[in-house]
Amino acid sequence: MSKLDQEDRDDMSAKQFAFPKQRKEPLEDASHVRNAIARFNQVQGVTDHERDEAWKHIRAAAKKFDVEVNETDWREIGKGKK
Template structure:
C-alpha cells in the first residue's frame, strides 16, 4: 500500500490546538487523525503503541503501517518490522532454564527437605551463598 504521510515542517512537541491544526497527512491513521508522525519521537511512539490503537480496521492499519514506514525513513528511525501485524508486539519474556537445577522434593512437612536434597546444600555452602548474596547486594 502506498503511504499517504507527508512531512510537516513543524516537528516540535505539540499542544492540543497545534495537534488539531496538523493536516491529516501527518497522521499514521489519517482518517481517524490518530498517531501524529511529526518527529522521530512520535514515530517511535506510533511503532510501540500500534497494537493499542482502537476502533480502526485492518485496511486502516495497513495504511498506517505504510505511513509509519515512510515517516521512520524520513526521520531516521530504525524499523525492523516488515508487516503491520508485528508492530507493537513485545518479545516474550526470557524463560528460566530449569533443567540444570536439581529436583528438590519436599516430604510431608513442607519446611523440611528430603535427605538426598540436603546433601546438595551443606551448611557451609549455604553460608557461602548467603555471604555472597549479602556482599553483592550492598
C-alpha cells in the same frame, strides 16, 4: 518527543498522522514515529485495511526521520525475533 497540545494537533494536516481519518498517532518527528510504532496495537476503532495504510505512513515517516524499523508488517509488532 515534543508535546503536542490540542491546538497543535488541530493545526496539523491529516497526512501527518498514521491514521489520518481518525487523526491518531502524529508523525511529526522521530520520537513521534517511535511512539506510533510502540502504541500501534493500542489504537482502537480501526480496520485492518486502515492499519495497513497507517503502517505505510509510519514506514515512510521512519525513513524520513531515520528511525530503524525491524518489522516489515504491523502484525509483527511485539512478536520479537525468531
